[in-house]
Structure formats: C-alpha cells, structure tokens
Amino acid sequence: xxxxxxxxxxxxxxxxxxxxxxxxxxxxxxxxxxxxxxxxxxxxxxxxxxxxxxxxxxxxxxxxxxxxxxxxxxxxxxxxxxxxxxxxxxxxxxxxxxxxxxxxxxxxxxxxxxxxxxxxxxxxxxxxxxxxxxxxxxxxxxxxxxxxxxxxxxxxxxxxxxxxxxxxxxxxxxxxxxxxxxxxxxxxxxxxxxxxxxxxxxxxxxxxxxxxxxxxxxxxxxxxxxxxxxxxxxxxxxxxxxxxxxxxxxxxxxxxxx
Ligand SMILES: NC(=O)C1=CN([C@@H]2O[C@H](COP(=O)(O)OP(=O)(O)OC[C@H]3O[C@@H](n4cnc5c(N)ncnc54)[C@H](O)[C@@H]3O)[C@@H](O)[C@H]2O)C=CC1
Ligand SMILES: CCC(=O)/C=C/C=C\C[C@@H](O)/C=C/C=C/C=C\[C@@H](O)CCCC(=O)O
Numbered sequence: 001x002x003x004x005x006x007x008x009x010x011x012x013x014x015x016x017x018x019x020x021x022x023x024x025x026x027x028x029x030x031x032x033x034x035x036x037x038x039x040x041x042x043x044x045x046x047x048x049x050x051x052x053x054x055x056x057x058x059x060x061x062x063x064x065x066x067x068x069x070x071x072x073x074x075x076x077x078x079x080x081x082x083x084x085x086x087x088x089x090x091x092x093x094x095x096x097x098x099x100x101x102x103x104x105x106x107x108x109x110x111x112x113x114x115x116x117x118x119x120x121x122x123x124x125x126x127x128x129x130x131x132x133x134x135x136x137x138x139x140x141x142x143x144x145x146x147x148x149x150x151x152x153x154x155x156x157x158x159x160x161x162x163x164x165x166x167x168x169x170x171x172x173x174x175x176x177x178x179x180x181x182x183x184x185x186x187x188x189x190x191x192x193x194x195x196x197x198x199x200x201x202x203x204x205x206x207x208x209x210x211x212x213x214x215x216x217x218x219x220x221x222x223x224x225x226x227x228x229x230x231x232x233x234x235x236x237x238x239x240x241x242x243x244x245x246x247x248x249x250x251x252x253x254x255x256x257x258x
Contacts, residue, residue, distance in 0.1 A: 001132065001232050004029035007082035009075065011065050011114055012092030014041035016188035017136055020220035021089050021227050026053045028228065030087065033078040035063040035071075056081075065092045065110030066102075068117075075117050086131040087231055088118045093136060093154075095190055098199030100150040107154035111135055112161060123174045130175025134230050135162050136223070137180040139215075139242060142251055147201050147208035155182075159240050163253070166238030179230040182251065183243040185217045216245035 008025045012018040014036035022032045026049055034049075036042040039062050046060035059081055063074040078085055090111040096103050115133060122128040140148060141155030159180050166178040185191055191212070195205040226243045230236050240251040 001086075001234055002029075003087075003231070006030045006086040006131075007033070007078065007084055008087035008089065009033045009035060009078055009085055009114075009118070010089040010091055011035045011063070011110070012136075013089075014038045014045055014060075016190060017183075017186055017220050017223050018089070018091040019045060020224040021091060021136075022058070023049070024221075024224040024228060025087070025089075025231075026057055031056075031082045032058050033074065033082070034058055034060045035065070035074050036060070036092070037062065037064045065114055066105050068113055071114055071117050075121060079121055084129060085118060085121045086129065088114065088122070088131075088133045089136065089227065090114050090133065090158075091136040093190075094197075095148055095151045095194055096197040096199065097148055097150050097201050098197060100199065103150050104154055107151070108157045108161075111158050115161075115165065119174070119176070122176055124176075125172065125174060128175070132177045132179070132231050133165075134227055135159075135178075135180045137162070137182050137240065139182050139184040139244070141180070142182055142240065142242065145211070147198060147204040147211070149201070162240070163238045170237060177234070177237040179236050179238070180240045181223060181226050181230065181243065182240050183218060183223045183226070184215045184245075185212050186223055187217050187219055191217070218243060218245055 008030045010022045013022045013034035042060040046058045049058035061074040063070045093107045137158040138155040140152045141159040144152045162180040169176045
C-alpha cells in the first residue's frame with residue numbers, strides 16, 4: 001500500500017510515539033489528522049508539520065479518546081477535510097496503576113471506541129474504501145509486565161481485539177487489515193514518569209527499573225519504522241510486531257483453527 005494521497009488518523013499524536021508515527025506518515029505522502037487532548041502541543045505540532053510538508057497536510061483536532069462524542073466529531077471533520085480515512089493509528093495510551101479505571105478507559109475502551117467509529121467510514125460493506133488499523137499495544141500485552149498489572153491487562157486486551165478484528169474483517173469482507181505494534185521500552189514521557197505512576201505496585205519500582213535495564217530503551221523512530229511495515233505490507237493482518245533493542249520480530253501465536 002503506497003501512502004501518497006492516503007488519509008490517516010493518529011490518536012495521542014501530539015507527543016512521543018504518536019508524534020513520530022504522524023511525522024513518518026507525512027514524510028511518506030499521507031495527510032494526517034492529529035488527535036490529542038493536549039491542545040497547545042497539538043496546535044504547535046500541526047503548525048510545524050504544515051510548514052515542512054505543505055499547508056493542509058496536517059490537521060490538529062482536540063479529542064479525548066474517552067469521549068465517543070469527541071471521537072465522532074473528529075472522524076467526521078477528518079473525512080470532510082481529507083475526503084476519507086485509509087489508516088487509523090490507535091496510539092493514545094497512559095500507564096497509571098493508581099487511576100486504573102482511567103487506564104482501562106483510555107488504553108482499551110478508547111481503542112475499541114475509535115475503531116468502531118472508524119469502521120463506519122472505512123468498512124467496504126458500508127461504502128468505505130477499506131484500509132489498515134494499527135494499534136500501539138506493547139510488549140506488556142504479550143508479557144506479563146509484573147509491575148503494571150492493569151496496563152498489562154489493557155495491552156493484552158488490545159492485542160486480542162486486534163487479532164479477533166483481523167479475523168472478523170477477513171471473513172466478513174471489511175477490506176481492513178488490523179495489526180499491533182508491540183514495543184518494549186521507548187524513550188518518551190510515559191516511561192520518564194512511570195515510577196511515580198505505579199500506584200499499589202510502587203514497591204516494585206526497582207524491579208521495573210531492572211526489567212527496563214535488561215531490555216533497553218528504543219527510540220520513537222524505531223516504532224514508526226514498524227508502523228510503516230504494518231501499513232505498507234498488504235500481507236500483514238492480525239500480526240503483533242515486537243520491537244526490541246535487538247530488532248523486530250513477529251509474535252508466533254498458537255493456532256487453534258488451522
Ligand atoms: N513509551 C513506552 O515505553 C511505550 C509506550 N507504548 C504505548 O505507546 C502509546 C504512546 O505512548 P507514549 O508516546 O510513550 O506516551 P506519551 O505520554 O509520550 O504520549 C502520549 C500522548 O497521548 C496523549 N493522550 C493521553 N491521553 C489521551 C486521551 N485520553 N485522548 C487523546 N490523547 C491522549 C497525550 O496527550 C500524549 O500526547 C501508548 O499507548 C503507550 O501505552 C507501548 C510500548 C512502550
Ligand atoms: C520503570 C517503569 C516503566 O518504565 C514502566 C513503563 C510502562 C510502560 C511501558 C511499556 O509499554 C513497556 C513495557 C515493556 C514490557 C516488556 C516486557 C514484559 O512484558 C516482560 C518482561 C519479562 C521479564 O520479566 O523479564
């Protein structure tokens with residue numbers, strides 16, 4: 001799938017991994033709707049991306065993935081502006097074991113919420129053109145990551161949802177591929193603030209640090225390269241791409257049906 005002229009939506013696009021995904025999509029010729037709760041970071045990113053890639057190539061829309069209403073408005077505005085949606089990156093996420101309901105609401109429910117709204121525009125059975133939906137899950141979704149049980153649960157849920165939707169889409173003829181990015185530790189604010197957000201597992205902060213030390217920390221651009229592979233390679237559906245310091249590998253799952 002070539003990206004020139006394609007339209008993408010990225011949630012949690014203002015900073016960290018989402019910003020890198022958006023930049024690489026634009027570099028490859030896509031137009032990108034940047035959805036984020038952070039108004040100031042989103043606005044300034046849109047201005048700088050439009051200077052680099054041409055006016056109108058990036059569109060910032062303030063949107064909280066916890067809000068169905070805000071997501072619906074953002075997808076509708078994207079379609080009005082870019083003429084459709086070919087790519088969705090469900091990237092917004094937090095790690096906070098203290099406010100665990102919010103972690104579930106953003107990381108898992110937010111992904112499902114945005115996916116179902118995107119299907120209204122992308123599903124070939126509804127008159128859409130099909131496309132690809134990529135979730136930013138985590139190695140924690142294949143883990144477990146013992147210092148962050150709720151975060152692990154949400155990311156395991158995202159991997160399961162991705163794989164089941166991939167099968168449902170294939171069998172039903174939606175024309176949409178679903179894949180998950182599963183990086184280990186990535187240099188962003190999320191891990192910079194992680195030890196303060198362990199809630200009832202704060203006593204395991206040192207253990208979390210040791211796991212991080214053992215696995216190492218990768219850059220946001222390495223995650224964005226993984227996205228390009230999952231978006232452009234049309235054979236990839238239902239995949240979980242692990243991204244570690246030692247490189248990228250597809251997770252092998254047991255097959256129950258073949
Ligand atoms: N940093 C890491 O080590 C890893 C991160 N991930 C995942 O990558 C994704 C992005 O995380 P990072 O870039 O590291 O975090 P980050 O904290 O640097 O950036 C997250 C972005 O999401 C936005 N956001 C937060 N809540 C939101 C909401 N309710 N609605 C819309 N936007 C919202 C923030 O404003 C921010 O711009 C998350 O899903 C995270 O779980 C996965 C593996 C490793
Ligand atoms: C210091 C605490 C911290 O940095 C927390 C980060 C939270 C989230 C980032 C996240 O998405 C990274 C997760 C990485 C997980 C990696 C592997 C585990 O699932 C298995 C670890 C196996 C082991 O115990 O060695």
